[in-house]
Amino acid sequence: MSKRTLAIIAGISAAAGAATTALIFSSRSEKQALSSAIPRQAPPSAPISAHPTPLKDIVAPVNPNGLFQYGFPGPVNDLHPTLSTTSAFDRRTRNPAWVAEHITPASLAASNADRKHSYFVEDITIPAKFRAKLSDYFRSGYDRGHQVPAADARWSQDALDQTFLLSNMCPQVGDGFNRDYWAHFEDFCRRLANNYPSIRIVTGPLYLPKKDPDDGKWKVSYEVIGNPPNISVPTHFYKVIFAEDGKTGGNVSLAAFVLPNAPIANDKPLLDFEVPLEAVERASGLEFAAKLPAQRRKKLCEEVHCTVIVRDYIDRQKNLMGQAPGKRPTSNSWKA
Numbered sequence: 001m002s003k004r005t006l007a008i009i010a011g012i013s014a015a016a017g018a019a020t021t022a023l024i025f026s027s028r029s030e031k032q033a034l035s036s037a038i039p040r041q042a043p044p045s046a047p048i049s050a051h052p053t054p055l056k057d058i059v060a061p062v063n064p065n066g067l068f069q070y071g072f073p074g075p076v077n078d079l080h081p082t083l084s085t086t087s088a089f090d091r092r093t094r095n096p097a098w099v100a101e102h103i104t105p106a107s108l109a110a111s112n113a114d115r116k117h118s119y120f121v122e123d124i125t126i127p128a129k130f131r132a133k134l135s136d137y138f139r140s141g142y143d144r145g146h147q148v149p150a151a152d153a154r155w156s157q158d159a160l161d162q163t164f165l166l167s168n169m170c171p172q173v174g175d176g177f178n179r180d181y182w183a184h185f186e187d188f189c190r191r192l193a194n195n196y197p198s199i200r201i202v203t204g205p206l207y208l209p210k211k212d213p214d215d216g217k218w219k220v221s222y223e224v225i226g227n228p229p230n231i232s233v234p235t236h237f238y239k240v241i242f243a244e245d246g247k248t249g250g251n252v253s254l255a256a257f258v259l260p261n262a263p264i265a266n267d268k269p270l271l272d273f274e275v276p277l278e279a280v281e282r283a284s285g286l287e288f289a290a291k292l293p294a295q296r297r298k299k300l301c302e303e304v305h306c307t308v309i310v311r312d313y314i315d316r317q318k319n320l321m322g323q324a325p326g327k328r329p330t331s332n333s334w335k336a
């Protein structure tokens with residue numbers, strides 16, 4: 001690994017023999033060091049662009065854009081706003097690319113819905129060929145893991161129901177992750193409403209390379225569920241958190257986290273999973289805060305304790321859903 005590249009280890013070293021997984025990016029300070037080494041004003045003869053504009057008087061004998069007479073290949077993002085979520089879909093993996101939500105103290109305080117009336121549903125706004133299907137998850141061993149949590153949308157039954165669209169789901173490891181550490185992490189996000197009047201959270205999957213212990217090469221490997229295989233199983237999940245101060249043009253406290261899609265011990269500090277926002281951007285190919293100037297950015301985890309509070313799954317169900325819990329779900333009764 002070169003000196004200019006910083007690797008954030010996002011894997012859990014606790015897992016015996018786990019290969020190292022990294023988010024690779026160049027840090028801001030290194031970037032500044034690099035750009036300050038480049039002269040402000042390039043000499044007039046220096047080539048500026050790696051892709052020189054074609055000379056105007058050349059008449060091309062070919063027309064690559066002629067492809068579009070047959071249709072534009074994509075990618076298509078299937079942007080889908082609902083009451084409680086806004087998502088973009090990745091047709092290749094049949095998972096969302098990102099799902100955004102907005103929570104406030106008032107939205108979390110309202111309790112007008114009950115998840116026992118909600119059902120997982122396929123998202124028919126996505127063409128059938130690319131849609132995630134209920135049958136793909138059936139007996140896969142994975143939870144249909146909400147990206148925007150159901151518990152964040154109890155302010156209306158319709159809002160809650162819409163979090164059950166499969167376009168808000170990814171296959172998540174149940175025990176030790178979706179029903180445990182990840183749920184504690186979601187609870188941490190809700191607790192931010194004690195400190196901030198408005199919080200935006202973007203959640204989504206990652207498919208990160210990991211170092212093959214046999215040949216030392218970085219490779220991406222993930223399971224695909226369904227028969228025939230349809231839905232990719234992410235190796236990791238990210239959340240990007242924007243805690244707003246409630247003023248127009250005000251300050252925004254940012255934090256980004258990447259967690260492996262694997263059991264995580266409850267005593268693992270949440271801060272172990274904090275990464276620079278840029279690391280999530282490089283790993284996902286997405287940009288989250290391009291319009292937020294540096295002077296309005298603050299660091300969330302310098303303002304609040306970024307820690308999880310571990311509560312038993314059954315207690316949590318009782319508290320979040322305001323109803324008596326049933327038995328702890330088996331692997332077939334998928335948690336949200």
Ligand SMILES: *[C@@H]1O[C@H](CO)[C@@H](O)[C@H](O)[C@H]1NC(C)=O
Pocket residue numbers: 128129130133135136226227228229230
């Ligand atoms: C996977 O997708 C294909 C193509 O849409 C479909 O024919 C197949 O039924 C899907 N698999 C399952 C288990 O639904």
Ligand SMILES: *[C@@H]1O[C@H](CO)[C@@H](O)[C@H](O)[C@H]1NC(C)=O
Pocket residue numbers: 245247249250251296
């Ligand atoms: C934003 O934070 C800075 C300190 O980092 C502070 O001086 C400024 O007043 C804040 N802006 C607003 C709108 O609160």
